[in-house]
Amino acid sequence: MSQAPQAPTIAPGPEIVRFRRIVTGHNAQGRSVILSDEPCPHVVPIMNQANFAVTNFWKTMATPANNGRATEADLCSQPTPVAPPDGGSIFRVVQFPPDKDWAAKAAAAGGSMAIDETAKTASTGGPVRHAHMHRTRSLDYAIVLSGEIWAVMDEGETKMVAGDVLIQRGTNHAWANRSGAPCVVAFVLIDAQPLD
Secondary structure, three states, X not given: OOOOOOOOOOOOOOOOOOOEEEEEEEOOOOOEEEEXXXXXXXXXXXXXXXXXXXXXXXXXXXXOOXXXXXXXXXXXXXXXXXXXXXXXXXXXXXXXXXXXXXHHHHHHOOOOOOOEOOXXXXXXXXXXXXXXXXXXXXXXXXXXXXXXXXXXXXXXEEEEEOOOEEEEEOOOEEEEOOOOOOEEEEEEEEEOOOOO
């Protein structure tokens, strides 16, 4: 999953990992150059919590992507929902605080919280196993960078630690951080054919 930014009313806290983003491109002669090298500017709190945030690095509007000089705009400066654009992709990192840090908000919302309009709360005929159960029409590559997190499915779950990789294939899922420390996960989401 990757969390979608909403209009933030707070800034990301100092505990949120800041990443350096280097973007390459081409000059007028078609030679490779570094276009930018700076801290990624697209860090957005989730659920209006300073310690729960997404960093969006890059978004494409089509697959295959167009790497030509005319397409070097940073599309992450626009609102970026959970799911990738139709035919596109998103690369992001999410820093998940322990579930206990936001559990009261989920309980106040009735126990289930839709992430955004592109990540529907999925109902598959059983009890909701986690407040953020959802699915998107995408193929997602998830890489745990630090900490630990549980990948929760409708049936079954598995604990992931730094270095573990999950291939999420349009399934209903959630991410549960049952530890007492943050977990940082990198995600690449690629638009996929609908399951239904």
